[in-house]
Amino acid sequence: xxxxxxxxxxxxxxxxxxxxxxxxxxxxxxxxxxxxxxxxxxxxxxxxxxxxxxxxxxxxxxxxxxxxxxxxxxxxxxxxxxxxxxxxxxxxxxxxxxxxxxxxxxxxxxxxxxxxxxxxxxxxxxxxxxxxxxxxxxxxxxxxxxxxxxxxxxxxxxxxxxxxxxxxxxxxxxxxxxxxxxxxxxxxxxxxxxxxxxxxxxxxxxxxxxxxxxxxxxxxxxxxxxxxxxxxxxxxxxxxxxxxxxxxxxxxxxxxxxxxxxxxxxxxxxxxxxxxxxxxxxxxx
Amino acid sequence: xxxxxxxxxxxxxxxxxxxxxxxxxxxxxxxxxxxxxxxxxxxxxxxxxxxxxxxxxxxxxxxxxxxxxxxxxxxxxxxxxxxxxxxxxxxxxxxxxxxxxxxxxxxxxxxxxxxxxxxxxxxxxxxxxxxxxxxxxxxxxxxxxxxxxxxxxxxxxxxxxxxxxxxxxxxxxxxxxxxxxxxxxxxxxxxxxxxxxxxxxxxxxxxxxxxxxxxxxxxxxxxxxxxxxxxxxxxxxxxxxxxxxxxxxxxxxxxxxxxxxxxxxxxxxxxxxxxxxxxxxxxxxxxxxxxxxx
Numbered sequence: 001x002x003x004x005x006x007x008x009x010x011x012x013x014x015x016x017x018x019x020x021x022x023x024x025x026x027x028x029x030x031x032x033x034x035x036x037x038x039x040x041x042x043x044x045x046x047x048x049x050x051x052x053x054x055x056x057x058x059x060x061x062x063x064x065x066x067x068x069x070x071x072x073x074x075x076x077x078x079x080x081x082x083x084x085x086x087x088x089x090x091x092x093x094x095x096x097x098x099x100x101x102x103x104x105x106x107x108x109x110x111x112x113x114x115x116x117x118x119x120x121x122x123x124x125x126x127x128x129x130x131x132x133x134x135x136x137x138x139x140x141x142x143x144x145x146x147x148x149x150x151x152x153x154x155x156x157x158x159x160x161x162x163x164x165x166x167x168x169x170x171x172x173x174x175x176x177x178x179x180x181x182x183x184x185x186x187x188x189x190x191x192x193x194x195x196x197x198x199x200x201x202x203x204x205x206x207x208x209x210x211x212x213x214x215x216x217x218x219x220x221x222x223x224x225x226x227x228x229x230x231x232x233x234x235x236x237x238x239x240x241x242x243x244x245x246x247x248x249x250x251x252x253x254x255x256x257x258x259x260x261x262x263x264x265x266x267x268x269x270x271x272x273x274x275x276x277x278x279x280x281x282x283x284x285x
Numbered sequence: 286x287x288x289x290x291x292x293x294x295x296x297x298x299x300x301x302x303x304x305x306x307x308x309x310x311x312x313x314x315x316x317x318x319x320x321x322x323x324x325x326x327x328x329x330x331x332x333x334x335x336x337x338x339x340x341x342x343x344x345x346x347x348x349x350x351x352x353x354x355x356x357x358x359x360x361x362x363x364x365x366x367x368x369x370x371x372x373x374x375x376x377x378x379x380x381x382x383x384x385x386x387x388x389x390x391x392x393x394x395x396x397x398x399x400x401x402x403x404x405x406x407x408x409x410x411x412x413x414x415x416x417x418x419x420x421x422x423x424x425x426x427x428x429x430x431x432x433x434x435x436x437x438x439x440x441x442x443x444x445x446x447x448x449x450x451x452x453x454x455x456x457x458x459x460x461x462x463x464x465x466x467x468x469x470x471x472x473x474x475x476x477x478x479x480x481x482x483x484x485x486x487x488x489x490x491x492x493x494x495x496x497x498x499x500x501x502x503x504x505x506x507x508x509x510x511x512x513x514x515x516x517x518x519x520x521x522x523x524x525x526x527x528x529x530x531x532x533x534x535x536x537x538x539x540x541x542x543x544x545x546x547x548x549x550x551x552x553x554x555x556x557x558x559x560x561x562x563x564x565x566x567x568x569x570x571x572x573x574x575x576x577x578x579x
Contacts (some may be wrong), residue, residue, distance in 0.1 A: 004397025004485070005409065007390040008452070016416050026426065033430060066573020079321070082314045096322045099329060102558045106528040107551035111332050113535060114544050122331055125347045126324075154325065185310070210542035214420055214469035217512045221532045235422045235513075243517065250427050259423040266418055 020259070026252035033248050045279045046254035054254070056229050057237035061213060064233070068149040069208040072155065072177060074160030074200070081189075083160070084167045092165070101158035109221035141228040148218050148231060159204055166200035167193065198277040206269055210262055234258065335546035336360075343544045356545070371523055372408045372530040373553070379444050379515075380508045380557075386449035387504040390499060394451045395459030396485045401484045402411060417453040421513065429517055436508065443518045444511075444526075448504065462496035465490055501560050509557065525562050 002009070027044055028035035048054045083090060103111065103156055115122045116137035124134035137147040170193055178188045194201075219225050219236040226232075238258070242251035304456075310349045331348065336359060338352045398410055431445045466489060474484045490497070512528040519525055531550050534542055 002397070003481075004401075005394045007449065007537075008394035008413065008451035008456060009409070011447065012412065014431075015428065015450060016419060016424060019427035020419075022427040022430075023424060023572060082318050085314060087311065087315055087318065093318050093322055096326055100325055102425060102562060103329070103332070103551065103555050104506075105512055106531045107554045108529060110534065110547050110550055111328055113542075114335070114547070115328055120344055120346050120348060120544075122328065122348060126315075128347075154328065157325070168493065183312070187413065197356050210418065210420065217528075217532075218381070220512065220516070223534055236536070238422050238512070242426050248430070252426050255423040255426060258420055260419055262423075266554070 003050075023252045023255050026249050026251075027193055027256050029249040030247075031249040031252075032246045034246075037249060040249070043064040045248045046259075047250065048257070050251060053229065053232065053237055057232045057234045060230070060232050061215070061234040064145060064149060064215065065209055065212040068152045069205070069212055071160060072150075072153060073204055075153055075156040075206070077163050077201075079156060079160040080163030084164060094161075097157040097160055099157065100230050101155045104155070105217050106221055108151070108154070109218050112147075112154075113222050116147050118130060136194045138223055139227055141226075144223055144227060148222070151218065152212075159208075162200055162204060163197065166197035170196040198273075202269065202273045202277050206266055209265055209269070211261060213258065213265075308321075332548050332551055335545055336552050338545050340543070343346075352552075359545050359549045362548050363553070364537055366523060367546065368525070368530065369550065369552075369553075372525050372527050375441070375524060376509060376527040379441055379506045379558075382441075382445045383448040383508040384501045384504045386445065386457055387452060388501055390449050390451035390457055391455040391500060392490060392493070393470065393485070393499065394456045395463055396489055398456065398460045399463035400464075400489075413453050413456060413502060417457070425513070425517065438518060439520045439524060440518075441524070444508070444514055452504075455503065458500060459493070459496055462493055466492060502565060504562065506558055509554075 023269070026037060028039060028041060030040045030043075031037035083097070085096055087093070100108075114120075118124055118134070118136040118139065121137075123137065127134040135143045138144050143284045174192050174196070175188055178192050183191065214235050215233045216235045216239065219231050220239075224230040225236050234254075236259075238251050238254045241247045241254065327416075328348075334351055335343070335348070337355050337357065338349070338359075339354055339356045342349060342353055377393075398406065398413070428443075432438065435442075437443050453578075470488055470492075471484055474488055479487070482490075510528065512532060515526045515529045519529055522530070528552075531554065532548070534547050534550075
């Protein structure tokens with residue numbers, strides 16, 4: 001066995017375990033990557049709590065997570081429910097909804113950079129159909145973060161595919177039985193469908209939260225963290241302090257806080273979900 | 286909000302059922318679908334249409350739906366002005382090598398995890414799963430320092446070499462698949478005096494086409510779209526990958542970004558992914574399903 005897992009094992013030690021541990025060590029040092037690290041104790045962690053940009057990045061990231069992840073999940077679930085019906089052109093709709101998810105990262109950021117352009121972009125033009133005169137989006141400190149949230153809804157199609165798969169796993173006998181008992185559509189959804197797809201929901205919730213804690217591309221390509229730090233995401237902050245200000249020690253402390261928060265969040269969601277998530281066959285994790 | 290079950294094991298009951306009547310809910314959901322699909326496709330439509338517009342037409346508001354003059358030369362210009370061909374080639378090379386590395390190492394490790402249950406194998410497996418939750422930014426600084434000590438900065442090595450050591454997500458996916466292969470196959474191989482390595486190569490791998498294809502696609506898409514890693518490691522412009530090169534468009538170098546060329550780049554960047562999706566659509570969706578439900 002060890003012969004087979006050797007490549008992974010070496011990779012794990014060199015590219016995961018060693019970096020985690022040395023990152024922990026660096027987080028207690030003053031380190032500019034060129035000169036050897038100098039031990040400073042908890043100074044980096046103390047500085048973090050007094051650093052405005054750190055708090056700014058925490059607030060931006062949490063706001064983004066708490067607003068955009070739930071809406072993304074609702075949209076994805078909504079689309080999946082709509083497309084799980086017998087509806088004309090179902091195949092076309094599924095592909096069309098998924099298509100935007102294939103334009104990811106930088107290309108998507110560039111496209112939406114143009115869409116949100118207040119003078120020539122598409123977004124305010126579409127809004128004008130409804131008599132709304134839109135704000136200047138990415139150039140406005142009040143709206144830039146919302147613009148990025150709106151962009152994130154565009155890729156709800158990838159979540160939709162997962163929900164569709166989950167919905168197809170709901171045994172039709174259960175739905176039929178509920179119908180015979182006189183349950184309406186809404187009750188069937190609430191008492192049969194939702195519990196059956198709760199593992200998919202949980203998986204997507206965890207992945208969504210972890211991903212949105214790590215937003216980088218949008219901030220790097222579209223806003224550079226601005227205007228006025230309104231899109232100063234946590235990982236963008238981490239990247240700037242490490243690779244623009246050459247403060248690897250302080251950045252490592254940021255990285256460790258991120259690691260701990262991600263683990264806490266995952267653990268919390270898992271624990272909380274034990275009460276609500278239904279797994280077929282009971283005990284299986 | 287209804288979930289009408291697809292014709293399944295009890296499809297026979299539909300013989301006696303009257304034709305499904307068209308009710309208000311299905312009409313409303315059809316309209317909702319048409320509207321949202323229109324809104325979802327609108328940006329894509331403009332991506333393609335803008336890529337064919339002339340520089341003058343870009344500044345029109347409201348934007349024109351179709352180009353007034355179809356400027357196909359945009360697609361030629363991008364290769365001449367922006368080092369685009371080089372960037373494209375770089376991304377392809379890195380992507381393909383990443384796929385090779387991921388397939389080899391992940392398939393090996395997955396086989397190890399699937400076929401052996403010895404002392405400690407569970408512990409390693411749990412460790413491997415936990416690395417799936419590990420955020421890349423948490424380890425990127427020490428990795429950067431490590432690679433800079435190896436003098437690998439401004440080479441493709443930091444982007445390719447880690448792939449040859451496997452990635453948890455793909456190992457997990459393949460392990461799930463290998464575990465479903467019947468033991469009898471391997472017992473027969475063992476009786477015939479097959480070595481473990483040969484069984485991996487001649488029994489496990491040939492039977493795993495769909496799973497391997499899924500892993501290959503995932504690995505390629507991930508590498509193709511990644512921005513953070515190449516931004517850290519690549520500094521000279523002839524080594525840029527597509528995402529790095531494209532992101533430099535929005536920097537201050539261009540006061541007004543050349544939107545038409547940006548959209549050309551976006552369309553071309555999307556091309557390999559769409560092609561892969563079109564070729565392997567069914568397997569791809571199956572693969573997503575496979576990893577989606579743990």
